[in-house]
Amino acid sequence: MMERRPKLYSLAAPGRWILFVLAWVCVALGVVGIVTPVMPGTVFLILAAWLFARSSPRFENWLLTHPRLGPSVVAWRENGVVPRWAQLVATGSMAGSFGLLVVIGLSVPVLTIIGAIFVAVSAYLLTRPVT
Structure with a gap:
């Protein structure tokens, strides 16, 4: 069978x-x-x-x-481990991207939404265990 x-x-x-x-x-x-x-x-x-x-x-x-x-x-x-260098690069990249979005002149409501997402993702990443 x-x-x-x-x-x-x-x-x-x-x-x-x-x-x-x-x-x-x-x-x-x-x-x-x-x-x-x-x-x-x-x-x-x-x-x-x-x-x-x-x-x-x-x-x-x-x-x-x-x-x-x-x-x-x-x-x-x-x-659930994220290497420290990856945490820092990701957070730095988001900060740099946000700065660029401010420079190119996105509206405040859009910047607020993107900023909130970046802060939430960074907070999550930075609270993960490190290798």
Whole structure:
């Protein structure tokens, strides 16, 4: 008698493909974030792992076991840990971005909303355990 295998995916094929493509976009952004000081890469890699978990367990495993990309994602999943340098770069990037938005002259209501989001994200990041 043939054993019935559990269904690996909960989404229909088009939904999985969309998540799969978004995961690769996040991997690309994560790599850019690793090599440039302007953008934090860890956040995009964590998001990519989440997207791969819902679209391709094979590529989720590839990301988690990758020697350069995987350790920060695994640390996040196991303990909610964000490296101190990533916390500082992310917070600094948001502060710099906010300053640029002020200089280009966004309206006060828009700046208020963006500022509140940046403060909330920074507070969350800075309260995570450090490696």
